[in-house]
Amino acid sequence: MSHLDKADTALFMSQLLGHALEMTGTAKDTSCGFSCGDTALPSQVDHCLQCPVRDLAVCSSLNDDEIGQLAQFVVGQEFSGGHDLFVEGDPASAVYTVTEGAVKTHKLMPDGRRQITGFFFAGDFVGLAHGENCAYSAEAAGTIRVCRFDRKRFDHVLDEFPKMRSRLLSEASDELAAAHNQMLLLGRKTAKERLATFLLMVDQRTAQWRKDEDVLELPMTRGDIADYLGLTTETVSRTFTQFRSAGYIAAQGTQDVKVLSREGLEDAAEG
Amino acid sequence: MSHLDKADTALFMSQLLGHALEMTGTAKDTSCGFSCGDTALPSQVDHCLQCPVRDLAVCSSLNDDEIGQLAQFVVGQEFSGGHDLFVEGDPASAVYTVTEGAVKTHKLMPDGRRQITGFFFAGDFVGLAHGENCAYSAEAAGTIRVCRFDRKRFDHVLDEFPKMRSRLLSEASDELAAAHNQMLLLGRKTAKERLATFLLMVDQRTAQWRKDEDVLELPMTRGDIADYLGLTTETVSRTFTQFRSAGYIAAQGTQDVKVLSREGLEDAAEG
DNA sequence: GCACACCATTGATCGAGATCAATGCCCGCT
DNA sequence: AGCGGGCATTGATCTCGATCAATGGTGTGC
Known part of the structure; x- marks a missing residue:
């Protein structure tokens, strides 16, 4: 909880200061930091065009021009191990693409029993949610880098680029198949x-x-x-x-x- | 396996004969049978417009005109308990909406251990698949009625009606959330x-x-x-x-x- | 009406993995 | 160097649910 507060505060301050690359927790500074304003600066578009998972992630369904629109509101973030991207029950306000490291998602029972429901590696998409709130928590397993997208603006992009929604549906189907495998594992x-x-x-x-x-x-x-x-x-x-x-x-x-x-x-x- | 062969044969013959409502297994005849040709007859559109789950299923994202297009290639099917809609590993050639009864999906291990991965009730959508093949099997739990859509033609409809793909993504997110709950249940x-x-x-x-x-x-x-x-x-x-x-x-x-x-x-x- | 197959229930026993407990390792901090 | 906390490993014991086994119920076809 306190992790999240900290991260959110950092995010807010950073936006005020016009920095798109966030750091939270004990993460060290990063070599590819850059700044931006409300519109996409060349450097920010480059951030996406030169992204290490450009061809792996959902973004691969967009061409360079389209990526530019996405780049306008992407926020690069870095988390150190143990810090939360979001917590079960929180309003689902953002979605993420992992660019480096691994993210784990989990659910908790009131008495502390925990089930980790998935690991997400570079190129994976995290944060699909139907309702208003997150159905599970997501946490950095070791130091990670992610791209954070505001959910509303991301939804808007999906409306504009059907290819991307299609790609996302594929991703969701994959994740669903993985979930079925995991149920077999856990049950049998x-x-x-x-x-x-x-x-x-x-x-x-x-x-x-x-x-x-x-x-x-x-x-x-x-x-x-x-x-x-x-x-x-x-x-x-x-x-x-x-x-x-x-x-x-x-x-x-x-x-x-x-x-x-x-x-x-x-x-x-x-x- | 033999179940499926039987169902597929029945489907093929029925299409030749111009009947859109299929029966497989030990299912009794049904009071709302109807016939149709290649194009949507009024009665077939009515089938969709008067569907008991019209407002529950993914179809609810379409208006009456749009439903008409969908109705052109929907096939109403009835299965009795124990019969397979599709089997893990099969080419994923169709998707389904449950209109009556319950469908269960499952995975098997070589030695026969089985994990049922989900139950689907009236209004639910079954058969989302990313790759070429089904990642799991689906079977009727008791007598059921479903609408079967050819996957390729369904995909085409999705391209035409983005609302529907969006709705489907919501459905997938829901299912994913349910899967997470089930993992917590099975693991802890x-x-x-x-x-x-x-x-x-x-x-x-x-x-x-x-x-x-x-x-x-x-x-x-x-x-x-x-x-x-x-x-x-x-x-x-x-x-x-x-x-x-x-x-x-x-x-x-x-x-x-x-x-x-x-x-x-x-x-x-x-x- | 009877035989058969399948399903549900209950009892007795067993075992895989949980729990409890102790030790060692590694790393950061003072 | 010395200390402390978190993590990993290993051992001893316990327990929940699996397994093995028997019985009764129910529906279906002959």
Whole structure:
């Protein structure tokens, strides 16, 4: 909660000052900062045109001219780990594209039980909401960069560029398919199957931009993984150990996982 | 699989014969059958205009003229319980609106473990898919009626009527929010909490057209409920018994549940 | 009316993963 | 260097829901 207040205040101040790139939490300054006014300065359009996920994100459905319109109100933001993009129940006022790092979404029960409902990596779109309010919270898992779009203005862009709404619907369908997979995992898979499925998912979804194709950098803690897989940290930890013993993976520190046998993981993922 | 073949064959023959209302499985004949050719006959447009879910479904985003275009290629179909609308892995060739009864979607593991990923009631839209193939199967839970739309022609309608795509995106967002709730349920809730949550969900989603507002007619078996909640039939059955003992519900046969204490269920749903 | 198949319920037992508990590691801070 | 907090790992034990098993109910077709 306090995170959000802080972020919002920072945003407000920054808008007053005419800076489009936000920083929140403990994030360090960033090399690609730039300033803008109400209309798109060349540098701001460049921000979008030179975006690292230009061809991955929903924006890829727009041509350079159209991107210019979007660029007029995009706000680049940086969050450090643990800080909230938005919180369940908040008015849904913005949507986001992840440009760097990973975002996790979650739901909480009154007694503190938590379910992480999804991870979003560079190029992914976060914040689709039907009603007035957010149905879940979104939080930075490690330092991230996102593009923030005001929801109303974004909706307006969608009206103008049907291609983009179409693309967004595709994205939503994808997310829905992923959700179905996750329900199967949560409802019917064993701990081993869950972790193996998870590792293969991360493998697949981060393949495009990894340095070493066999080393997964997990931006989340064991607790996060547990809350995503419907397990406890202890079980996740034990299962990692089993996979190490079985020779499926090798650990390099606790965040990096070297995949030794994709086949082993694939077998483990389906019993 | 054989179900589908049968349905598809029936569909093909019926189209040859110029009948737009299909019947599959053991479904009885229906009082509102009608015939049509390639273009919309008045009666077919009427089919849509007089549709019981006209104001509930995605079609509600279209005016009477626009509905006419949709009506040109809608196919009314009737399925009896257990028959498949489509199967995971099949080419995604059609989308559906439920007009009567309930549809369930599910995923299977190679060894037969099953997870039901959603129930769809009158007015709901089923069959959103991004890729070429269905990401899950859909099956009639009890006798149902649906409107079937060829996917390509439906996509074309979406291009023509942006309102409808917008509405569909809303629908998808809703479904996504429901999926998040279900992940919380499957990952973190106890058996009691799951069943209570389920009963309240059915209560809410079927409220609009129930005869008796306190009696839920469950169109699915205990096994279906179990596969939806990530439990076994035995546990579902035991939990029903507990709710009966606690006075939250009363049974009238096995398919009908009279809600005696919504408050009791609400408490049970969150521990 | 009877046989069969399927479904729901209840009881007894088992086991995967939760819970409780202890230890070690790493990193930032003083 | 020394301290403290968060995270990961490992061990011991417990518990909720799964599994195995038996029975009764219901509807369908012969």
